[in-house]
Amino acid sequence: MPFRKIAIIGLGLIGGSLGLVLKRRFRGIEVMGVSRSSAKIRLAVHRKIIDWGSTNPDKILSLADLIIICTPVSSIPSWIDKAERFAKPGALVTDVGSTKGALIRWAERKRFANIRFVGSHPMAGSHQSGMEYAQENLFDGSLTFVTSTSKTDPSARKKIAAFWERISKKICVLSPAVHDKIVSEISHAPHALAALMVLTASRSSLPFAASGFLDTTRVAQGDPGLWRDIFEANRHFVLRNLKEKKHHLDRFIRFLAKNDTQSVYRWLQKASLTRSRLGHSIQN
Amino acid sequence: MPFRKIAIIGLGLIGGSLGLVLKRRFRGIEVMGVSRSSAKIRLAVHRKIIDWGSTNPDKILSLADLIIICTPVSSIPSWIDKAERFAKPGALVTDVGSTKGALIRWAERKRFANIRFVGSHPMAGSHQSGMEYAQENLFDGSLTFVTSTSKTDPSARKKIAAFWERISKKICVLSPAVHDKIVSEISHAPHALAALMVLTASRSSLPFAASGFLDTTRVAQGDPGLWRDIFEANRHFVLRNLKEKKHHLDRFIRFLAKNDTQSVYRWLQKASLTRSRLGHSIQN
Numbered sequence: 351m352p353f354r355k356i357a358i359i360g361l362g363l364i365g366g367s368l369g370l371v372l373k374r375r376f377r378g379i380e381v382m383g384v385s386r387s388s389a390k391i392r393l394a395v396h397r398k399i400i401d402w403g404s405t406n407p408d409k410i411l412s413l414a415d416l417i418i419i420c421t422p423v424s425s426i427p428s429w430i431d432k433a434e435r436f437a438k439p440g441a442l443v444t445d446v447g448s449t450k451g452a453l454i455r456w457a458e459r460k461r462f463a464n465i466r467f468v469g470s471h472p473m474a475g476s477h478q479s480g481m482e483y484a485q486e487n488l489f490d491g492s493l494t495f496v497t498s499t500s501k502t503d504p505s506a507r508k509k510i511a512a513f514w515e516r517i518s519k520k521i522c523v524l525s526p527a528v529h530d531k532i533v534s535e536i537s538h539a540p541h542a543l544a545a546l547m548v549l550t551a552s553r554s555s556l557p558f559a560a561s562g563f564l565d566t567t568r569v570a571q572g573d574p575g576l577w578r579d580i581f582e583a584n585r586h587f588v589l590r591n592l593k594e595k596k597h598h599l600d601r602f603i604r605f606l607a608k609n610d611t612q613s614v615y616r617w618l619q620k621a622s623l624t625r626s627r628l629g630h631s632i633q634n
Numbered sequence: 635m636p637f638r639k640i641a642i643i644g645l646g647l648i649g650g651s652l653g654l655v656l657k658r659r660f661r662g663i664e665v666m667g668v669s670r671s672s673a674k675i676r677l678a679v680h681r682k683i684i685d686w687g688s689t690n691p692d693k694i695l696s697l698a699d700l701i702i703i704c705t706p707v708s709s710i711p712s713w714i715d716k717a718e719r720f721a722k723p724g725a726l727v728t729d730v731g732s733t734k735g736a737l738i739r740w741a742e743r744k745r746f747a748n749i750r751f752v753g754s755h756p757m758a759g760s761h762q763s764g765m766e767y768a769q770e771n772l773f774d775g776s777l778t779f780v781t782s783t784s785k786t787d788p789s790a791r792k793k794i795a796a797f798w799e800r801i802s803k804k805i806c807v808l809s810p811a812v813h814d815k816i817v818s819e820i821s822h823a824p825h826a827l828a829a830l831m832v833l834t835a836s837r838s839s840l841p842f843a844a845s846g847f848l849d850t851t852r853v854a855q856g857d858p859g860l861w862r863d864i865f866e867a868n869r870h871f872v873l874r875n876l877k878e879k880k881h882h883l884d885r886f887i888r889f890l891a892k893n894d895t896q897s898v899y900r901w902l903q904k905a906s907l908t909r910s911r912l913g914h915s916i917q918n
Contacts, residue, residue, distance in 0.1 A: 473844040535835040536847045545905035550879045551819040560757040562853045563820045569846045570909040574902035589890050595834045618858035621829035625854040
């Protein structure tokens, strides 16, 4: 592990799981936690998620070699600003937010002189949120995106990538825009459609839902505040993909309206073949 | 069990699983199987799914007290016709098809003199199809719909309901139209949306799909031929629900386009609360 003192800002599902994996699988590192809630810090120390923590971030930020911001997307910038003010010179800062474009543009405009910031996004999680669901193996088998642009410090990027290589199964370094396009298609827009399916099944039909519907709509249980921020931050790509979905939905509606069973078949067949190649979920 | 000799027509996932549960959990009944493939019949006898079977249905239909048609939706009517011709007087016939309105209308127009037909739909299954996936516990915990109209023979309906009560966890007796509306909302239209999600994620994004996307789109792997038939048979209600989905999708797109984060939040919150009340899938 290329870091000795690691600060985790925000002790939710991701921050808590990161603490567990760092404390249990690596030796000689000190894990410090920052949360607004002192009860949460006590619980995190008790569960051995962190060595110690504080509701006041100043000291912890000043001690850390690596600062990992695990708060909701909308408050990441203000934490990066705090890190710039309090961290020691050259400290590395990363985040685990689900959107990257707006954040990286903002960070690059700021031209930080003290810290070196690199964006990350571990593709691990759950429809559940909160430290109570934290688990050591959350990142096992998962992929982590690390963003890079012409302005990213190469040695900082290498160190952040090396950090995630110890924790998740695969690393993918890409531009913030490519990242945001990918996640809009495989996570954000599908989340909107899962919510849509729940909202358009009538109250009298829902009690009959079987495993198919429950799996299809599982993610719609996600925290609405977290997801509102994600949709706001990734609006551009989500809108583009949702409009494409609407276009395809229109096509399928036309096939059905004309009773064009051959086109319905081809449409379903293409989806079935494509989906079958992806395999099945290991979680759950 | 109110029947002694049971014929299963079609030895796929549902027919095969029915054979397993009947043979393993009940005594004194004879399970006969009909399939177009003699290899499948041999395998079904070997796996103790049926006692014996034949590719020629005439004799088996003439011996059965209960005939359960487990073929794809589109071939159910021709099997009911065959049952009317070959079954013994008063024999009970049911099916396990996912759509009921068109079938029951057709059956009632036919005014069968020999058999008594009652529609069923066990809400159990998988995205996988074929006898190789048959399992004794497929119906455990599941709900079975039994349809009833003013023309349904009440004693036949009672016997069919009693049959499913031994096999699935819950029975719901309802009209074919109410059935078709319910399943359009919790199964058929969601299937179309799951397929849509696969088709509108680009080839370069799909390899990054994580557990959320994989669960959300699991059902899209289903057999396209079976699903084409379901969409054709339940066109009316599926179209109605897909149009409603399109309308809601439009609304959500407008919220995002205007960056109306409050409406986005309320929309997601309603979906999250509603979905959370349904609990999670026991299968998978």
